[in-house]
Amino acid sequence: MPRRDEFDLIADLFAPLAGRHPAALNLADDAAVLPPPAEGQHTVVSVDTIVGGVHFLPDDPPDLVARKALRVNLSDMAAMGAEPVGVFLSVALSAAEDDAWMDRFIVGLDHDLGAYGVGLMGGDTVSTPGPASFTITILGQVPPGAYLSRAGGRVGDDLWVSGTLGDSALGLRVLTGTLTLSDKAASDFLCDRYRVPRPRVDLGLALRxxxxxxLDVSDGLAGDLRHLCRASACGARIETARLPLSDATRYCIESDPALADIALTGGDDYELLFSAPPDQAALVDDIAERLTVPLTRIGCLxxxxxxxxxxxxxxxxxxESFGWRHGW
Structure with a gap:
């Protein structure tokens, strides 16, 4: 399998993407040189890694792997109410990621960098005996004091969630062969939800x-709600009848009632879970309509x-079960 060396990989694939942001210096130096934050803005920084066999499957299309790597980081910016600005990408490639694989990876990365208006500022490229991993550090900006956090919830606040829950976890089961669906459209929808998250960046900005x-729902609604409750020093009450489900997920649950808790415990949804005072309900509804993003009130603190x-x-x-945790 043909394989570029480190410097050809940077010159051929990554440097052309870096032209979107002058801080990258065309990837010709050892580091980026960032301008001061825009006046009246604070910098928000997050980092996430996706690992082959853990966060994506060996036969996942390379362009979708790239998009997922970027989008899980964009979801962190959404959860903070921050506007994404740029990213640093570190890639650790195994022998399986040949030139053809990386060419497709770059197509996906380029697509989403452009779609979300984010620049590639720098990074690193190394080899590994496997599996491959991709680490992105993302920079965003937010006015002082306007960021969202997990710690501000108050007793009596409504709990809301965007989109639908459980789709990604079911998609993973379809892709790994532990769930077989006769409805191809439902199967394709669920697989797409696993492979290509929908980071709610515009929603995060609107919720300031x-x-x-x-916070974003990455480890399952139950587990992430627990994080919010701990940070806000309160409890929560949610109603299963209110949890938003796609038609595909409803179909799966109706076919197998053992999947009834998938919306509570399934991970990789990357939807936003947030609290808001009851008197803001009309405003939340207006935001949902303006952004055409479904927002559902599921309970309260x-x-x-x-x-x-x-x-x-x-x-x-x-x-008692609070979703996904990495085991060490």
Missing amino acids: GVATAA EGGNGVTVLSGDGGSRLL
Whole structure:
């Protein structure tokens, strides 16, 4: 399999992308030189890594791997209410990622850098015995004091979530062969939701001054809500009947009731979960309409320190499973 060396890889594939941001210095130097933040702005920084066999599958299309790597970082900016500015990309390539694979990877990366108006500022390229991994450090900006955090929720606030839940976790099951669907359209939809997250960047910006607390749903609704509750020193109550589900996920649950909790515990949704005072409900609805992003009120924050789930039959339970955690 033909394979560029490190410097040809940078010159041929990454340097052309770096032209979007002058701080990159065309990737010709050892570091980027960033201008001072725009007047009245603070810098927001986050970093995420995706690893083959953990966050993407060996046969996932390379262009979609690139898009996922970027989008999970964009989702962190959305959760903070920050406007993304630029990224640094570190790639660790195994023998499986040959020139043809990387050519397709760059196509996907270029597409989403352009779609989200983000510049490639620099990075690093190394080899690894495997699996491949891609680490992105993303920079954003936000006015002082306007960022969203997990810690501002208050007892009595409504809880909202964007989009639909459980799709990505089901998509992973389809791709790994542990779930087989006779409905091809549903299968394709769920696989796409796993491979290509929808970071809610515009929503994060719109929620400044509206949401009291926010984070993105990456490890499952139950687990991430637990994070928000701990940071905000309160508990939560949610209703399963209110959890937003796609038609494909409803179809799966109807076919197999054992999947009923997938919207609570499935990961990789990358939707925004946020709290807001009840008197802001009309404004939240207006934001949803303006951005054409579904926003669903699923419960509220309350006293205590647990996550209580109310079922459609009037029963309740305190969640003990809180989603995905990496094991060491």
